[in-house]
Amino acid sequence: MDTRRTLLVDAFTTEPTAGNAAGVVPDADGLSAEQMQAIARELAVSETAFLQSSGSADRRVRYFTPTQEVALCGHATIASHAHLHEDGVIERGTHTLETNVGVLEIEIGEDDRVWMTQDQPTVRQVDLDWAEVGDALGIDPAAFRDVAADVPPAVASTGMAFLLVPVNFLEHLGNADPDFAAIEALAEAHDAVGVYAFTFDALGADSTLHGRCFVPGAGVPEDPVTGTASGACGAYLRHVGAFDDLPDEMTFEQGHFVDRPGVVSVRVGDEVRVGGRAVTTLEGSMVIPEFDDDEIIEA
CATH class of the missing domain: 3.10.310.10 (Diaminopimelate Epimerase; Chain A, domain 1)
Incomplete structure (x- = not known):
């Protein structure tokens, strides 16, 4: 045996x-x-x-x-x-x-x-139907439109591709009511493994953003804290010019809404690196x- x-x-x-x-x-x-x-x-x-x-x-x-x-x-x-x-x-x-x-x-x-x-990053911006995204995530579509002009949605990968969706406020992200079948279909339609929704309205004063990651197509309805999605999001933030001066190290919160809080450290330079304990x-x-x-x- x-x-x-x-x-x-x-x-x-x-x-x-x-x-x-x-x-x-x-x-x-x-x-x-x-x-x-x-x-x-x-x-x-x-x-x-x-x-x-x-x-x-x-x-x-x-x-x-x-x-x-x-x-x-x-x-x-x-x-x-x-x-x-x-x-x-x-x-x-x-x-x-x-x-x-x-x-x-x-x-x-x-x-x-x-x-x-992580693997060399790729980022491609995509056009989304915000009503469809809102139905999938259970979030008012207005919460996306507020920020999409400055940080447009995209599919980014540092080894696994995620559809990245910005949300205006933590209240809306935290109150999401996901339809996992619709999220799986949305991700598949954009050749992504899952959907990573994020907001700059974070809990911690030193945090860069707060994220939630849904990967139902791989048998993971909501992943508590996701290193690959964090790396992809870090590369995306540089690509879209989200900051005038990209921080040397970013802090991404995740997991609080599934009672598994965690923190991912992200560095984006010649390479994309994610770290944690x-x-x-x-x-x-x-x-x-x-x-x-x-x-x-x-x-």
């Missing part, structure tokens, strides 16, 4: 049961895709990171939601490397990580924040299921 060490690590926070919980399997060598998917489904958090040996980097990672494999995941990357550092496996400094979008650099800083260098909240071992070929039913 094969068992593997399995953890839940809360990313973008130092408080247990806050931020975004990620599953982490530190030794996933030899596991099949079906086994990894079954483990992710059992852990039932937005993403689980499976760390494996790599011939081109310090280690390889594969990310699974409860329903499918995804190419990149910010919070599971932060969570897994924070745990490796806490466990004494890696030291402060720069490490390389093979992902499905290429080899990325991960840095453990002197303050123990984990920094993830993490805390291990659960550790144990999982019995690995065995699959025969005739047990796997194609959907």
Whole structure:
């Protein structure tokens, strides 16, 4: 009977049961895709990171939601490397990580924040029907029109594409009543994995913005704190000239409206980097299921 060490690590926070919980399997060598998917489904958090040996980097990672494999995941990357550092496996400094979008650099800083260098950004502005967006997010369309002239909607990616939608006030963003089927259709119509709605009307005095991220098409109705969307949004803010002088480091709040508050640090220069801390909240071992070929039913 094969068992593997399995953890839940809360990313973008130092408080247990806050931020975004990620599953982490530190030794996933030899596991099949079906086994990894079954483990992710059992852990039932937005993403689980499976760390494996790599011939081109310090280690390889594969990310699974409860329903499918995804190419990149910010919070599971932060969570897994924070745990490796806490466990004494890696030291402060720069490490390389093979992902499905290429080899990325991960840095453990002197303050123990984990920094993830994301893929090269792409940003394309899009025209939206604000009534359709309002129906999908459950927000009065006027809340978008107020700010869209200065920060127009766009699809941005630093490894995963998100439809970025500005909202005028936190009250409107916080009172959103999302229609997840409509959000999935809206994202698909713009070749995005999900929708990231944000407002500059943040809770914290030092925060740049407050965001909410909806990814129902990947089995994650609302993601508490999203590193990939934060990186994409940082690149987008530079692209649209949202600030006269882009801050060297931005602070994005997220998760407060699902009782999982967290903070993502974002730096946009020659590269886009997202950073944060993490805390291990659960550790144990999982019995690995065995699959025969005739047990796997194609959907």
